Amino acid sequence: MLIVVALGGNALLRRGEPMTAENQRNNVKRAASALAALIGEGHSLVITHGNGPQVGLLALQSAASPDGAFPLDVLGAESAGMIGYLIEQELANLASQRLYATLLTQMRVDPHDPAFSRPTKPIGPVYDETTARRLAGERGWSIAPDGDRWRRVVPSPRPAEILEAPVISFLVDHDVIVICAGGGGVPVIAREDGGMIGVEAVIDKDLASSLLARQLKADMLLMLTDVDAVYVGYGRPEARALRRVGATELSGSGFPAGSMGPKVSAAIEFVQATGNPSAIGRLEDAAEIVKGRQGTLFEA
Secondary structure, eight states: OEEEEEEEEESSSSSSSSOHHHHHHHHHHHHHHHHHHHTTOOOOEEEEOOHHHHHHHHHHHHHHOTOOOOHHHHHHHHHHHHHHHHHHHHHHHHHHEEEEEEEEOEEEEOOTTTGGGOOOOOEEEEEEEEHHHHHHHHHOEEEEETEEEEEEEEEOOEEEEEETHHHHHHHHTEEEEEEGGGGGGGEEEEOOTSEEOOSOOOOOOOHHHHHHHHHOOSSEEEESSSSEEEEEEETTTTTTTEOOEEETEEEGSSSSSTHHHHHHHHHHHHHHHSOEEEEEEEEEGGHHHTTTTTSSEEEE
């Protein structure tokens, strides 16, 4: 099967973990092991990944520079290159018989998307509420709860077009495992002269992955994160895991906008457009999720 696999930023860097190069490398090794198992079972993969923790850290480092901060689109490209490099290297160490390519991916968005006035995408480290509110006041951030902690949130417009889609398709047709759409892709808007320019935002990688999977006519969209399934009432005593769901039975609007909501929306959009299944679950369970034994499976 051709599977578009979306790795969550929190699957690559565990929640609350120090954002060191060593931790990032170790977590990518863990992700590569799960992906190599899928490759070993004969699946072709296109791998996307989040960048919320990483781009937030780069933004903090950039803001501390006396020469001024870099915009989020440039930092998004930087994080995509960093994470893609690690994924490609660790995967090749485990499955050296395959060809790999990491591709920076521009994602066109609508400059009038209402998301620009309603930031929802968490980036960077987690803070206690007092610290988050202080930083928001000092730096002009928007902030929002993330579980029992707080994080900076930025605009997350919907992806409208993958500019490198023909290149990705070409590589897939030649049996290359592609790592692309890092951090949801680099957000760009069209200029009046027909060119493109970056914009301050971070695109949700699950919605970008769903668009990519539809364009590639993938057999499955697989979203891997740090929770084992989609839960109704997550975090409450009555929480219940969903195992098999019809695409018309749920709506992403019933889940948190900065985390599970886009995943559920992406899963539903893919199933409704293609009739093929999508799934959400824990990174370590990847092979079992594809077999329908773990995670949450969305079906037509």
